[in-house]
Amino acid sequence: MKFKYILPIAFIALFFSCSTDDDNDAxxxxxxxxxxLIQTIINGNETIELYxxxxxxxxxxxQVSLRIKNNTTDTYIENATLSWMPVMQMPTMQHSCPKSVITKALGKDTVYEGFIIYQMTYEDGSGWSLTLNYxxxxxxxxxxxxxxxxxxENQNSVSFMGSDDTKYILAxxxxxxxxxxxxxxxxxLFKMENMMAFPVVEDYTIALDPRMPGMGNHSSPNNTDLTYNNADNFYYGDVSLTMTGYWKLNLKLLNENGTVLKGEDVxxxxxxxxLYLELEF
Structure with missing residues (x-):
């Protein structure tokens, strides 16, 4: 008579065992x-991961995501504050580039994020260093x-001198x-304040005229010029792409008074x- 209880008990034990494992996996x-993963940087007891x-x-x-791992406990840090300084070493000088502050990624416990805009590099990818302070x-x-x-492969950023004798970076x-x-x-859109500081440029206008050089240099309808957005400090507009292929995004940069600082009409x-950027798809 006792054997009739063994099978149900075994099934109950198996059920709870599987449920616990699933909960842990979840x-x-x-x-x-x-x-x-782009790179890991080891600094004593911490490893910084870049993604x-x-x-x-x-x-x-x-757009870069970062995590800091405690090498002793093999756990990721949730309460760090970080900043960074990218620097390119030239033969006779060094300079930085536009970059954001680093903040905690939305909805993440261990991930921090920000952006860096590299305006140039050497052919083999060398020349840059990254300092992380945390x-x-x-x-x-x-x-x-x-x-x-x-x-x-295409011109997705450009560094140029405006007619106001200010150097700009557009990405x-x-x-x-x-x-x-x-x-x-x-x-x-950023300007070079000095070799290490590239603040955001506010309230300019970027006129847009996309063309396909390989297709008679035709344009497209329903494009809108780019204007400044105070919410995230970027410029937004509409680019109408009517077919696949190579597009040259012809631009003109106008200051807050409407004065053209760089670029011409097509x-x-x-x-x-x-002044232009490139797209190909």
Whole structure:
């Protein structure tokens, strides 16, 4: 008579065992899922991990995610504050580039994020270093490491001198995956205050005239010029892409008074502006 209880008890034990394992697995959330590791930087008891969607730095706009691991406990730090300074070493000088502050990624416990805009690089990707400063539990740390920055295949950023004798950096952010449609165009605009400081330029206008040089230099309908957005400090407009292929995004930069600082109209006698970005899809 006792044997009739053994089978049900065994099933109950198996059920609770499986349920507990599933619960544990469900808590293993990968906070960098969908991102590729660019580089790890070891600094004493901490390892800083750098990620983005491609797994490498490129010229132009780079959205970067960071994590700091305590090497002793093999856990990731949730309460750090971070800042960074990218520097390119030239033969006779060094300079930085536009960059954001680093903040905690929305909805993440251990991931921090920001952006860097590399305006140039050497052919082999060398020349750049990255200094990371961070604070954990009131203690300050700093580490500097060389990094590789590869050249993007199209002109997705440009550095230029305006007619006001100010050096500007313009970088394409969106569309990342252009389609045959009216696409949201998003760019960052910065000026060189000095070799290490590149503040955001506010309240300018960027006139847009997209053309296909390989197709008779035709344009497209329903484009809108880019204007400044106070919410995130970027410029937004619409770019209409009517077919796949290579597009030259001809631009003119106008200050708050409407004065053209760089760029020209595209006409029958002038096939492109001296200020432009490129898209190909």
């Amino acid at each position: 808590t293993q959330i990968n906070e960098v899922e969908g991102l590729e 983005n969607e491609k797994g490498q730095f490129e010229t132009g706009y780079n 604070t954990i539990d009131g203690i300050d740390y700093s580490v500097t490491e060389t990094i590789s920055v590869m050249q993007y 394409l952010i969106e569309p990342k995956d252009p389609t045959i449609a009216i696409n949201t165009m998003k760019v960052g 006409t029958e006698n002038n096939e492109s502006s001296s």
